[in-house]
Amino acid sequence: MxxxxxxxxxxxxxxxxxxxxxxxxxxxxxxxxxxxxxxxxxxxxxxxxxxxxxxxxxxxxxxxxxxxxxxxxxxxxxxxxxxxxxxxxxxxxxxxxxxxxxxxxxxxxxxxxxxxxxxxxxxxxxxxxxxxxxxxxxxxxxxxxxxxxxxxxxxxxxxxxxxxxxxDFLSVAWRKLLQNAVAGLMVLTGRRAGMFARTDIAELALAYLRECLAVARADGAMLGDEVPHEIVDGLRSGPADLGTSILADREAGRPLEWDTRNGVVLRRGRAHGIPTPISDLLVPLLAAASDGPG
Known part of the structure; x- marks a missing residue:
């Protein structure tokens, strides 16, 4: 049945x-x-x-x-x-x-x-x-x-x-989380995946993904050094108009999944004693974009 x-x-x-x-x-x-x-x-x-x-x-x-x-x-x-x-x-x-x-x-x-x-x-x-x-x-x-x-x-x-x-579901889940986390940059620029064709944005994305990778590994994920490049290369080679759900929510004025997709990196990083300077900047901006005030 x-x-x-x-x-x-x-x-x-x-x-x-x-x-x-x-x-x-x-x-x-x-x-x-x-x-x-x-x-x-x-x-x-x-x-x-x-x-x-x-x-x-x-x-x-x-x-x-x-x-x-x-x-x-x-x-x-x-x-x-x-x-x-x-x-x-x-x-x-x-x-x-x-x-x-x-x-x-x-x-x-x-x-x-x-x-x-x-x-x-x-x-x-x-x-x-x-x-x-x-x-x-x-x-x-x-x-x-x-x-x-x-x-x-x-x-x-x-x-x-x-x-x-x-x-090893944990590693798979963290791999996808890295992909979701870097998409937060689209919210702050109001742009779609085509923006990753810019060299400066690609370099920022790689730096952020390396930070996320360090936290993922401390959390038990088995992910290689190549993962950040794979994610950025995928964004750069995909459709330039490809969006993401968190960008759609921002455009519609809905609450954002900033904590689930980005805040978790900051929280887990602090728990493991790992510096997360990019998250320290990115997460408050996403939270404010979602929840205000203002």
């Missing part, structure tokens, strides 16, 4: 996962803040329409499911907590499709009886002004190699969203 599935947060990431499930004949329950009759995803293979409706009240949840894909941002977990209460039972697996390396500690207090697993999301999906989502690459997730993760794998089995299990 196939697992029952709900997607909480039908934004860019949630819509992508919902579309993959729907295409495989396993349309999930969709839960969010805004009532919509259907979701739309535009990918390389064409347009996918996922039937709704999007449920907007936890009372409409329909009971516990086997797997919840939680696709809200770290700043929205408190708001999503009533959905987790309504959808989770003792055997539910909550797969957190969220940035950062602290997903478990952030979500677990809201679902004490469920099994929470973090993930690393490796696909560029962008929300469009009309509410549709543009998937600009292949959909792929990395999960820790645990029994709970295998339940989430089973939910996505046979879909075009591939899942890989990592024995």
């Amino acid at each position: 196939e697992p029952s599935v709900a997607v909480v947060g039908p934004g860019a990431i949630g819509t992508t996962v919902a579309a993959a499930l729907h295409e495989a004949g396993r349309t999930p329950r969709i839960c969010g803040r805004t009532a919509r009759e259907r979701l739309h995803l535009q990918g390389a293979a064409g347009r996918i329409v996922v039937p709704g409706p999007v449920r907007t009240e936890p009372a409409q949840a329909g009971g516990a499911v086997d797997v919840v894909f939680l696709a809200v941002k770290a700043t929205q977990v408190e708001q999503a907590a009533p959905w987790l209460t309504a959808l989770c039972g003792a055997d539910t697996v909550v797969c957190v499709l969220q940035n950062g390396v602290e997903q478990g500690s952030l979500v677990a207090p809201h679902v004490p009886d469920a099994r929470v697993i973090p993930s690393v999301v490796w696909f560029p999906a962008q929300a469009r002004p009309d509410g549709s989502v543009w998937l600009r690459g292949t959909a792929r997730l990395t999960l820790p190699d645990t029994p709970a993760s295998r339940v989430a794998c089973e939910a996505l089995r046979g879909t075009w969203c591939s899942v890989e299990l990592a024995t």
